[in-house]
Amino acid sequence: MKPSISIITIGVDELERAFAFYRALFEIADEQIGAGEDHVAFFFDDAFSFVLFPREQIAQTAGKDVAVPGTPGFVLSHKADSAEAVDAILDRVLVAGGSVITPGTQSEWGYSAYFEDTEGNVWELMASPPVN
Template sequence: MNPSISVITLGVDDLKRSLAFYQDGLGWETDGIIGEEFEHGAVVFFKLPSGLRLALWPRKSIAAEMGVDVARAANEVLLSHNVSSRS
């Protein structure tokens, strides 16, 4: 296992507005909002030059995933390490 951070997720209140800032304002490339067909699934990914990914995910969706109230959740930034299998 290579213990490294692969995704930095920013919790946002307005996904479309945040997408516009990073895509239009900074010129970062993305496929846009994906996963809108799933409850709490809408997310935006940007692949950064280092290979790291930046994700934008609504704070209310993060709170739902964590099983906590959005007002009480510390969900502005999440660091993730993705692995290829459970083992």
């Protein structure tokens, strides 16, 4: 895997407060911001996004029951070329001594998986859905 960080997701305790802070800091146009019930995404270009996500949900993503000390405060996301590439990277993660948190799963946003390195850092692998 040649790492290409496509998204950085950070855990926050108060989504609205964090959104206000980063909105002011980034000076980004409204059309470059996407928000859902549980997150806010700042889209800087086609290759990079910065996402705010509740810390408790990052804990769940990392396979933890609650956000305890040692729970990652962020997730690095790598955009792969295809679902097959995501699965191939997961195979390499296991060979290298990491662990798969969530195997490759198809959703409306594409194909994604989560893994943990040998130090407990969480990565997301994702492939955009094919364009019809």
